[in-house]
Amino acid sequence: MxxxxxxxxxxxxxxxxxxxxxxxxxxxxxxxxxxxxxxxxxxxxxxxxxxxxxxxxxxxPAPHQVAGEIWNTTVEKKITSKRSLIYHSGITLSSTLLGFVIGTGLGVLLAIGIVHSRVLDKSLMPWVISSQTIPILAIAPMIIVVLNAIGVSGLLPKAMISTYLAFFPVTVGMVKGLRSPEVLHMDLMHTYSATRLQTFLKLRLPYAVPYLFTSMKIGMAASLVGAIVGELPTGAVAGLGARLLAGSYYGQTVQIWSALIVAAFLAGALVALIGGFEKLTLKRMGMAR
CATH class of the missing domain: 1.10.287 (Helix Hairpins)
Incomplete structure (x- = not known):
């Protein structure tokens, strides 16, 4: 204990x-x-x-009913079967990872711009914060319709919804991390006549790495939620969101709960994977044992 x-x-x-x-x-x-x-x-x-x-x-449903449904739709079904939760998890995972990568890259770029430009800090940061006040259930159909209107369909629209949820925690976390170096260390870099790029690479970025990994964990979980939400308005036939829709249409509550539990385990596994990379990275940097 x-x-x-x-x-x-x-x-x-x-x-x-x-x-x-x-x-x-x-x-x-x-x-x-x-x-x-x-x-x-x-x-x-x-x-x-x-x-x-x-x-x-x-x-x-009782826990043993949900566990039995998960067993039947994972172990006892082929991965390629449309009734396999592994198959549906793979569909959702693909849009989750794509949206996470795009959102993380966008968040890092925005954070760098905000930290190094007072204009972007005063003008862009309020919009970044206010963007998260819009409910994702309201904006998801709009993203799907707009992208379909210009001929973009399939994986990318769902990934864009994941991107929308993932970039915010990364942006805020990186801004906090890039601004976390002590004033004494910043003055020391100025004393050495370090350029902005040198200060960024040798001081700001190492300080921001722990903040980045923390925000990436939040962003990964948010990306999975975005991918599932993105499958709902499209009437998708594959993915964990599609399983939730099918279960709600036919009153299959056991199916709904099994999809939710699998989504939770998938999110936990992805966050744990980022945590593993965090430990390895901080250990190589001498910031953790």
Whole structure:
């Protein structure tokens, strides 16, 4: 319990317990209706709990139902199958990574411009912040329609939505990082007659690396959300967003929850991958053990 495994395990068990209790509470009304139609009375508590947690279309699926659906749609299905969550995850992952790369590059460039130009700082930074006040569900259909009107379809429109969500944390994080060097160190660079480029490469950029990786973690998670949201207004037939749509159309709540859990694990894996690169990079730079 002194490490990380014990506390995490306790939290997971607590979440599962609350989940089961909520599933029983939310599914009981429909189960009672089934008993009434079948003229059943005085059903034992154990049988009632088992029936409540085994409904085909429950209001809230039980954890074991979601786990079974994930197993059936990953391990027991071919990767190329349209019913495989691995296949749909790959579709969503492609637009996520493309949007993340574009958003990160755009965020870094904007941050460099804002830090080195007072004009951009005063004029551009407020627009960068205000851009995130627009709900993504409102702007996503607009992006899809505009890009389709000029003949751009497929992967890129979804990636643009991911870019929209990813560039903001990277921009803000890099601006904070590039401005984080101490005044004493900046004065020392001026004493050495260092150019702006030399100051940037040898002082500002090393200071900003930890901020960059932190913002990239946030940007990666936001990119995945953007990719899923981008699949919703297009009526996509592939991707985790398409699985969510199909599940909502046909009342398949187990399918909806399985897609959500897989999306959460995918986001966690991507963030953990960035964390691994962060440790290696900071270790090479002598900033971490």
């Amino acid at each position: 002194a490490g990380t495994v014990g506390p995490v395990l306790v939290v997971v068990l607590g979440i599962l317990a609350i989940w089961y209790v909520a599933a029983v509470a939310l599914n009981t009304p429909f189960q009672n209706q089934i008993y009434e139609r079948a003229n059943l009375a005085d059903v034992p508590l154990t049988a009632h709990l088992a029936n409540t947690l085994a409904q085909d279309r429950p209001v809230l």
